[in-house]
Structures are given as C-alpha cells and as structure tokens.
Amino acid sequence: MSHMLYHRLMALDRDQVLRSAAALLTRKSTATMDEVAKAAGISRATLHRHFAGRDALVRALEALGIEECEAALEVARLDEGPAAEAVHRLVRAIEPAAGLLSFLYTENQLFEGEQQHQGWARIDERLTALFRRGQESGEFRIDLTPAWLTEALYGLLASGAWAVAEGRVAAKDFTYMIVELLLGGARRTNA
Amino acid sequence: MSHMLYHRLMALDRDQVLRSAAALLTRKSTATMDEVAKAAGISRATLHRHFAGRDALVRALEALGIEECEAALEVARLDEGPAAEAVHRLVRAIEPAAGLLSFLYTENQLFEGEQQHQGWARIDERLTALFRRGQESGEFRIDLTPAWLTEALYGLLASGAWAVAEGRVAAKDFTYMIVELLLGGARRTNA
C-alpha cells in the first residue's frame, strides 16, 4: 500500500469511526473506549491507533461538531433575507448534527477550568449577530437578548434531539417545532 | 442523645448534605464522593453513612428534585386562571430548583435500561395537562404538541440555569427570559 493511499484510507476510516462514536455517545455519553470501538466494528487497539485516548476522541468530536456547525452556518446564509427565514434555514441545516451538538453541549460543562475551543466562540458570535440583525430590522423583540436567544437555541436543539430520540416527537417535526417555538412561542397570535 | 432526637438531627444533616451536593453537582456533574463530602464539610465516611453510595446519592437527589418540582407545581396552582399566567407562576416557583433539574435532566440519560422514576411521569403529565388546557382554552397554538412544549420547557430551564451560571444572562431575568421565549417567542408581534 503506497504512502498516499495509506493516508487516504486512514482518513476515511477515521471519519467513519468518528461518526459512529458520535452516534453512540449521543445516546450514552459515558460509553467506554471499548464500547465505542465495538460500536465502530473495530478493536480497542485500532481505536487507540486513530485517537490517542478518550480525551483526543472527545476533542475530535468537538472539532467535528464545530465543523458541521460552521458548514450549517454557511448553507443557511445567515446574512441573506429576513432573519426569521435565516433561523429556519439554520435549524434545518443543523438538524443532522443536533444529536452530536447535544452531547457536546453537556460535555462542555466538564471543561470547566480549561478554555473552551475558540470555534464555539466564533459560532456564538455569528448566531448572536443573526439575532441582533433580526432585532435591528424590527423582526425580533429587543427585550430578549441575542445572547439568551443563542443559548435558548442550543437548549431547544438539545431537547429536540432528545425528544426525537425518545420518540416523544416525530423526527419530521424537529425543525418545525424548534423554529416555531423559538420564533413564535406557544401563545396563539390573534392575527 | 435520645432516639427521637437522633433521627431529627440526622434528617436535618442529611438534607443539608443533599443541598450542598446538589449545588456542587449542578456545577460539576462528575464530582467524586470525596469532593461532594468536602463540599458538604463532612468526611467521606460520614457521607457514606448518609448515602450508601453514589447511586443512592443520585437517587436521593432525584427524589429531592421531584419533591421540589411537585412543590412548585402546587405553589403555581396550574389549574387556576389563564394558562399563560400559570406557566409564569410555575417558572417563577421552579427557578430555585432549575440547577438541580438541569443536572438530573442530563443524568437521566444514564438510566437507559432502567425505568425512570415514576414521579417524573406524574410531573410530565401535569405539565402536558397545563399546555393542553391552554390549547383548549384557545390561549396556546395547537400545532405545537403539549409533549413538545413540556420538553422544551425542560430544555429552556436547563439552558437558562446554565446561562445564568455562566454569567451570560442576569439571574434576575431568568424567569422573564424563559417565560417570554416559551410563550411569546422571539418574533416581534405587531399588535
């Protein structure tokens, strides 16, 4: 196996392992390296060849989550059109990654002392900018701060993913439920 | 020390230990028994005399959370007046327990195989009943299911508690932010 080919295949393997690890840890956040390996269909030794340890695995998952978030931000074109529609596009684009996001959202609470990944700060900034844009254009109310709306979006994505996984809401309603609640709220508008 | 007095003091101690454990685990969900004991100002041995093990401690915290939730449900008088105001009273009453709720909300994901505490089912039922009542009275929209509204409330309580702990929103705005977002949403009403 040539040098080039080796690296290409390893990268593929690594990504697939990462995906299955994400899927498993989304359901059981305390899964051991052995369980992660078995879920990926490889041995613990091979898992360790891909990721130096559990820490490295979580870091890689974090990088994957940031990557998918930023990809979703690109797809959603947050700067174009009404902010409400941009939020809708965003949630739709981010839905596949919601489970992983949910895992990372709770996992981040463990990185207490250490600084959190710079990528999250950039994503936060782009989200708050979106909500701020909505406020300045008159679409969104100004008494709910952009920072809170961002945090609430994370929370709703997490509970949405959890509710879908538990079967309490249909997967096809995920985006609708979140966007409608975040933007419109539960109160019936008499319009 | 008499028999009666013994039990009374133990109960007091136990409750205080439980409170401090809740406060600690809310911030660091992976704290060890040793850390929990130190945070409570007692030794690990004494902690073990109160709670047979970490499992028993978490169970006791779960019972405490259920207890405080049901107390909040009573205080909020969910059956009286407009459903929207009942939601407001509920969030205000449940605010002190939001941190503990947040901890239990994520911890529950670990009780995968086992059945969850029956108390949560009762609380869920009362919350969905509240949202259903709001729908039937015409206050709430009918396209967001009561089950989802209940789940979303949990999620918003969790992110609210987290955002306050991180200093991203002011503690005094906790109830307002959650209630306004849950009921009114981010979109500005042109009324």
Add this chain to the structure above:
DNA sequence: AGCATGTGAGACATTCTTGTCTCACTACAG
C-alpha cells in the same frame, strides 16, 4: 467519671477504565 454516639482520618481490597505492549493472523504489493 463512665458510657454511648457520631465523626474524621486513613488503610485496604475491589472494581473499572485507561493506556501500552506483544503476538499471531490477514491482505496485498512487489
């Protein structure tokens, strides 16, 4: 004083997870 109770400190074995290493096996390229 004498006694009982609760506590803190620490030792100890146990269990679980992790990280490292070795060895045999398979697939594939030359």
Add this chain to the structure above:
DNA sequence: CTGTAGTGAGACAAGAATGTCTCACATGCT
C-alpha cells in the same frame, strides 16, 4: 513466494473511584 502494513485479541500495569473497615477523638447524657 515474500515482506510489509494494518488489525484483532489479549495480557499487563497504572490510576481513579468506590465501598468497607478500624481506630482515635469529641460531644453530650447519666
């Protein structure tokens, strides 16, 4: 065929957390 690379299985030690136990000390009652 032969060597090389990757893998799986398993052994192994190290570390952390838990659960249990003992012992000395303090407190308060009789």
